[in-house]
Amino acid sequence: MNVCLLSLEWPSYGGGIGTYMFNLAKGLQECGHNTTVITHNKQPERISGVNIVETPIENENRTLKNKIMRWRWEPHHSWSQKAWDNFKEMQRSFDILETAEYGAWARHFIGNVKMPIIVRCHTPAVGVRQIPVNGNEHRIPFWLKLENKREQMQTQNADAISTPSYVLSNLMSLSWSIPVNRIKVLPNPVDTNLFRPIDFKEKQKEILYVGRLQYNKGVFDFIDAIKPLLNVHQDWTIRLIGKDLKIPDFIKSSHKMASEEILSRIPVGNRNQIKIIGWVSVDELIKYQQQAMIAVVPSRGFESFSYTLTEQMACGTAVVATHCGGPTEIISDGYDGLLVPAGDIEAMRNALQKLMIDTELCREMSRRARKTVESKYSISKVVPAITEWYGKIIGYYKND
Template identity: 30%
Template sequence: MTSGDPLRILNVSQNYHVRGGMDVAMFRLEEILRAHGQVVVPFAAADSANRPTEYEHYFPPASPTSETRASDLLRTLYSPRARQAIGRILDEERIDLVHLHSYFKRLTPAILPEIARRNIPIVQTLHEYRAVCPISLLYRDGHVCTDCRGGRYAQVVRHRCAGGSLVRSAWNMAEMRLSDMLGHKKVIARYLAISNYQRDMLIAMGMDGTQIETIYHPVAIPDLAPHAHRDGDGYVLFVGRLERYKGIFPLIDVARRLPAARFVFVGSGPDEAEAQQAAAGLANVEWRGAMSGAALTEVRAKALCAVVPSLGPEPFGLTSIEALAHATPVVASAIGGLTETVRDGEDGFHVPPGDTDALCDRIARLIADPGLARRMGLSGRARAAAEFSPQRYYERTMAVYRQVLPDRRKDAA
């Protein structure tokens, strides 16, 4: 391999299919790198839901996290199969750099020493707070929680943060301690935060700020014009996982208070049945299930506004910038990375998390003034194209790669 050959990048994550925003971002990285001539080799757990790839024969078997058998529990803590599989793909595919996303439960931290002993640089995008928080959220009992600061992971057991379960909380603590023991805080050359808020919080929790850089997720700008019928037929849109943390119950309360407005929920999740029960009898609420591709593009483009009512500190809020890319204004909680993706009064509104009065007021304002909604949406679309473009993301990512690659391969980046 010569210095002018394209980079061979191993793109590592739990899934090779879309279950959430992390998976969307992982595929977007793959797409952007390949568009610029780099070679991207995926590595994930084997799964019937995975997208087809010529590299799938490398993928180690692993139970879905929602269906782990008792006999497989230890392999969710440390997977010898994943360790062997990543060693094989690193050697046979002549990998220059590993771009890591997530590994807990399906790949496990067993993969880290295999990469490190080959002296292959690792860059990790931190999509959540899992590097410092055993449940990934930095959120507990209605407030931002930093009790595990400095590796004090026993706090997750004390508070039973994993769904109130002592056993699950203890397991999460064990995962964190094993991950640190196997080198997570030592073998990663650079961490990529997805917002300045997230970076600041990671540093406050004890991580080395000199190793963390902020690179916002990119967003594709669809080639479409705002739909004229938004003026009279647009709806209020929620896109995301249907779970309490995402603020779906305050939004259902708003739908109850604004019966003349349509509310469309797109997504699935652990609190889906409870949410549908809470909205029972509301003729203005629609449940569309999980959507992707052209169908999701159309739903976003026809919305009057999108709402991201998260109760806790979202690291970024990918769904907010995707809505803005479709010229759809966003009403978002004023917390976490959402304060960086949505500008209050310019391309949407900020509201205090869980404040149904404020949510109701801002949504009603956009319904009453479609012209304001249109102007905000167009402003957000222009900003998304300028600041969250795939080209800008590529240039910043390659700059990080150059920092960590050996001299003989820097030219390829």
């Protein structure tokens, strides 16, 4: 099978959809399929046997022109045109093309190529919003409304649509008027050879948070939950890895950045237990995920899947997550992790305390978490299911 993947995001540039495309390409190559990836030109990570076609990204410097043209959702708008131009020059034929809804990168491809196009819904613009506070509705910026419309049109006109979770499938169906039976649910593949556990005896008494230091991600809920436990468990460390962001206006604080607000909520005598670091390399991230006994995904906002969660589980780490979308479908509560209501600080505190005081429970949940990811979300399990679906889509397209 000759497969083309179209994605502006690709390691080490971008986020979750880039990870999905990278793992998909790796799995396709391992299954013996010819794979070409059209992506950015910022030193994209290579996969042996996979053809990478680099397409330049528009200058992202915050110039006045770029600010004025933000309604175009740069660099996505200009990159999608350049990707189409590159594709036309390739002089190659493909059986199928997969892209993401995010950025509407295939807007110029749909209706202009002789092959089926799949749109993978991962983080639609309709899901990128702040949580309403005190009953005040969050207003979506006009430029984001335009991008949402572009993404909707691309997805509706695709030959096939997939999502990593049923909760996202339902959201897409309701938000974009797409019949739910048009949407195939296939989980995100996880590289279980890269994200793998160490011996439990080598783990440290550490709780790990990975993600932006942001209200939507529930980082302040996590800090408020863990704060009373620090005096009781002074031999435990709390490590936060992620980009530091400004505090939203509705949080009344004298501080500007989230990291400052986090530390201000911790008693002075316990601040040495808090370690805040920025983004780290993948190798460093895996090291931290392996050594932590517990990891927390405390999101208040919508999570369509959560690579953060499944990668931590793959590293054999006991997890506590909120009912925020995808995690509810991944974790079997009480078996391979613990689930709590989003925003319920007391429930989160109790779940963390339960694991902190019971090493054997933590060990058993860590083992089960790894087993869950291996059996349901590994590249070797997910990608063959995707290629089987590809075959059906190609057959439908040829017979149409």
